[in-house]
Amino acid sequence: MSTVRDATFAVLRQCGMDRIFANPGSTEIEFLTDLPDDLGFILGLHEGSVVGMATGHAIATGRPAFVNLHTTAGLGNAVGALATARVNRAPLVVVVGQQDRRHLAQEPFLAGRLEGLAGSYPVWVHQPVLPQDVPGAIRRAWHEAMQHRGPAIVVVPMDDWLADLDQELRIAGPVTVRRAGTDAGASVDDVVRLLEEAVAPVLVVGAGADDQAAWDALVGLAERLGAPVWQEAFGARAGFPQDHPQFAGHLPAGRSELRSVFDEHDFALVVGTCAFRQYVYEPGPLVPHGVAVVVISDDPDELHHSHADVAVLADPATACAAITRRLRDRPAAPTHRSALTIEPPATDEPMRAEHVFAALAERLPRDTVVVEETPSTRGDLHRLLPARAPRGFVSAAMGGLGFALPAAAGLRLGDPSRPVVALLGDGSSLYSIQGLWSAARYECGVLFIVLSNGRYAIMDHLADKIGGKAPWPAFDDIDIAAMSRSLNCPARRVNTYAELIGLLDEVVPTLAARNGPLLLDVSVAAEA
DSSP: OEHHHHHHHHHHHHOOEEEEEOOOOGHHHHHHHHTTTSEEEOOSSSSHHHHHHHHHHHHSSSSEEEEEEEEEHHHHHHHHHHHHHHEEEEOOEEEEEEGGGGGGOOOOOTOOTTTTTTTTTTSEEEOOOSSGHHHHHHHHHHHHHHHHTTEEEEEEEEEGGEEEEEEEGGOSSSSSSOOOOOOTGGGGGGHHHHHHHOSSEEEEGGGGGHHHHHHHHHHHHOOOOOOOOETTOOSSBBBBTTTSSSSEEESSSSSSHHHHHTTTTTTTEEEESOOOOOOOOSSSSSOOOTEEEEESSHHHHHHHHOOOOOEESHHHHHHHHHHHHOOOOOOOOOOOOOOOOOOOOTTTOOOOOHHHHHHHHHSOOOOEEEEEEHHHHHHHHHSSOOOTTTEEOOOOOOOOSSSSHHHHHHHHHHHHTTTEEEEEEHHHHSSSTHHHHHHTTTTTOEEEEEEEEEEEEEEHHHHHTTTOOOOOOTTTTTTTTHHHHTOOOEEEEEEEEHHHHHHHHHHGGGGGGGGSSSEEEEEEOOOO
16 A cells, blocks of 8 residues: 555556656645655745746656645746747746635635636646545546646645555556557557557447447458457447347446456457446456556547556547558457347237337348347347447437437437437436427337336336335326327337237338337336
């Protein structure tokens, strides 16, 4: 166990920032006292001079200089010089001291309202949520300062420096960030080398790879490597054809299960997303020790909060194609994907969501856009209704409800050549049920399928998991089909599996040509 201060010194060494330009203040005393011998201290008698010297140093070396400022007074005194650094395109990493976070809520003496004090002159400003996030934030500030050529600010409360840091969790953010040119050639050198050295690589894909060029490039790369391909957890779009023999499934959203996925691998190449998106916090490292991680994305924010050794800012399709051209072929591990079959419900058995998904999987055209908002049965949907074409799966990246119903209408308006099916929980549908009026008014030919169990099933599951009693009631007295008809959207109530099959066989063949919406309010059992 080391401290946040120790880990920050390691980041300064890795980034080549071996001098601290500062005028000292009391909120920085824990950081500055007893500096290691390999870190120099350069004193300025006013913060304008401090930043001016650092600016000159950055211009001379071509790399970020490290500046330490004292809370409100120090940052306020330095604003003019920081503006000059920005216009001069001088990269600076600026750490601003803050009062002890344990009583910041009471605004003690020397507490500062710091994040907006320098206006728009910094290229990035951040106060880490936890003390343990400080080293990663300083590393990101280095990358931001280099990329945008200006001062990047990290606000650090004074008690953060001596906080313990569990080395097992590692520092957030990639050590190395490469930026691709038009052909992505030299920027993927590290990736090619690591892949050639890897014994058992694995690919992870995300929403940022959901277009035909990226799918083609990733299929070529996966087949060249003979590697399994996983979809990111909670991905809003599909980054790989999910009916491909090398598609392995969707990553779990907890650290322990994620580690078990990577146990048999020594290298993970993550494309079109960050590494790695999680849900409920679990202790321990994200991946087993010895697994190298590389991220490729055209979204710099995804790169900077990734758990990665190397990150490449590049178009996923271009970068993956460049990597594939330079790799040797590997024999693919044999894959045996058994067909998934779901037995229809017995006569006296209630219909379940998986029956609906399986029936759709047998009938929907390959190019159907499936829009999802059914939280309690999303895993079944992924398992039974794979995305088979780019933009074949669309969901809400943030997880808030109310997206899918209006988004489905917009998708159909934007591309009327493709059939669109929205799969919604009844609770989800109620967040934006009024969108049906617009879908009808503008003749959006969407098939809305509402899985009605009369409750917030996912919330019931979570309450059961912690052994608590849920205070919210069921709402099985709401008639979704009637609401739909009141909004001018035709609707049918479906109570049996036979009714469902009959309606799907009637509707799906003409789905691509529909000139208006239809809602099926399907009665399903709440999942166990």
